[in-house]
Amino acid sequence: MAEQNVILVDKLTVRYGDFMAVNSITFYVQKGEVFGFLGPNGSGKTTLIKTLCGLVKPSSGKGSILGLDIAKDAEIVRENVGYMSQKFNLYEDLTVEENINFYAGVYGLKGKYLRRRKDELIALVGVENYLNRQSGKLSGGWKQRLALICALIHEPAVVFLDEPTAGIDPVARRELWDLLFRFSGQGITFFVTTHYMDEAERCGRVGYIYYSKLIAYGTPEEIKALPIVSPENTMRMEVLVPVSSQVSSALTFIKSLSYVQDATIFGQSIHVLINKASKQEKLVSDLVKQNFGKAGVREINPSLEDAFVALTSQIDKEIHKRQTLLNLSDRGVTSLLRGLEAETDLSKSISPDKSVSPDKSVSPDKNKKGSKTQPL
Numbered sequence: 276m277a278e279q280n281v282i283l284v285d286k287l288t289v290r291y292g293d294f295m296a297v298n299s300i301t302f303y304v305q306k307g308e309v310f311g312f313l314g315p316n317g318s319g320k321t322t323l324i325k326t327l328c329g330l331v332k333p334s335s336g337k338g339s340i341l342g343l344d345i346a347k348d349a350e351i352v353r354e355n356v357g358y359m360s361q362k363f364n365l366y367e368d369l370t371v372e373e374n375i376n377f378y379a380g381v382y383g384l385k386g387k388y389l390r391r392r393k394d395e396l397i398a399l400v401g402v403e404n405y406l407n408r409q410s411g412k413l414s415g416g417w418k419q420r421l422a423l424i425c426a427l428i429h430e431p432a433v434v435f436l437d438e439p440t441a442g443i444d445p446v447a448r449r450e451l452w453d454l455l456f457r458f459s460g461q462g463i464t465f466f467v468t469t470h471y472m473d474e475a476e477r478c479g480r481v482g483y484i485y486y487s488k489l490i491a492y493g494t495p496e497e498i499k500a501l502p503i504v505s506p507e508n509t510m511r512m513e514v515l516v517p518v519s520s521q522v523s524s525a526l527t528f529i530k531s532l533s534y535v536q537d538a539t540i541f542g543q544s545i546h547v548l549i550n551k552a553s554k555q556e557k558l559v560s561d562l563v564k565q566n567f568g569k570a571g572v573r574e575i576n577p578s579l580e581d582a583f584v585a586l587t588s589q590i591d592k593e594i595h596k597r598q599t600l601l602n603l604s605d606r607g608v609t610s611l612l613r614g615l616e617a618e619t620d621l622s623k624s625i626s627p628d629k630s631v632s633p634d635k636s637v638s639p640d641k642n643k644k645g646s647k648t649q650p651l
């Protein structure tokens with residue numbers, strides 16, 4: 276079966292005045308994929324989602340959802356997508372069922388179709404026992420489950436979830452993701468932003484946006500294998516120093532060693548990128564000599580977090596170098612970045628598939644019931 280691109284984005288750029296919030300981004304998402312989108316606060320994630328939902332006009336470039344142009348067909352796009360915004364608020368004084376009814380009403384769902392859709396979602400999401408509970412009294416995890424029902428009630432083919440697990444506990448996070456995979460198994464496509472690396476590791480493919488630019492894109496394994504993340508003739512070690520209060524001073528020492536290329540603290544351990552020719556025993560003995568005690572050292576594969584740290588620190592170094600060179604203010608950095616990708620090796624790490632083709636996109640389900648107006 277031919278792959279079906281549900282979301283297609285080509286050199287999409289969004290400006291707020293002279294500020295570029297989304298800078299020439301290109302990627303695609305296939306039908307039934309759970310696509311993870313990461314990046315620090317302020318990097319452009321929400322702006323991109325709002326643009327793909329037809330709520331913000333692109334300044335240049337193109338985007339299509341289910342074959343519909345996000346600029347020209349914005350209204351029809353909104354009818355076919357579900358959107359759970361970052362600060363999504365339910366009506367806290369309404370019960371769970373009243374909230375579902377309210378959203379169904381806004382989407383114009385009625386009669387048998389509404390009953391079937393409601394029953395289906397209530398059973399799948401598992402909120403049967405909470406229907407009469409006041410929404411404001413639900414825990415964070417159950418509120419998000421209810422929010423998911425409200426985003427799915429009109430049977431959208433594509434759903435955008437903006438930080439759906441922010442602030443909820445780890446078990447509830449895992450359960451919400453299990454639900455997303457269950458729905459994606461039915462062919463629904465999800466675009467999900469998150470700050471959690473364990474969630475990103477579960478995605479088929481992920482994108483990382485930094486200073487408005489997509490700096491990494493692919494499967495977690497592809498991103499970890501990028502030359503910038505795993506340079507030739509290096510290996511990555513996990514170092515556990517015996518005294519946890521010494522982690523920070525051990526990091527400074529490790530970074531000063533000639534055979535160390537990079538080092539970062541991860542909780543109680545330090546991930547160190549060292550030259551392959553050097554021996555891990557040397558690192559252990561150097562730490563002993565420096566009175567850090569006998570550290571536990573083992574070789575590890577890069578995690579997705581290691582990968583993003585490597586990618587962003589490469590950019591940060593470049594920015595710092597040029598900022599110093601040009602004596603730029605922080606504001607000047609943004610305009611500096613516009614030209615950066617083309618000039619640095621980083622451009623090689625950005626790997627959207629060149630074969631993105633609108634011909635492969637799928638069409639919205641014309642037979643689906645629902646009103647023309649959407650509460651986006």
Ligand SMILES: Nc1ncnc2c1ncn2[C@@H]1O[C@H](COP(=O)(O)OP(=O)(O)O)[C@@H](O)[C@H]1O
Nearest residue numbers: 291294296314315316317318319320321322323
């Ligand atoms: N309506 C707006 N007008 C002007 N600037 C905005 C607007 N919305 C967002 N921004 C700016 O665009 C940048 C990206 O914001 P946003 O897309 O919300 O990032 P993220 O979701 O990654 O935190 C930020 O610097 C933010 O201040």
Ligand SMILES: [Mg+2]
Nearest residue numbers: 320321361437
């Ligand atoms: Mg945001």
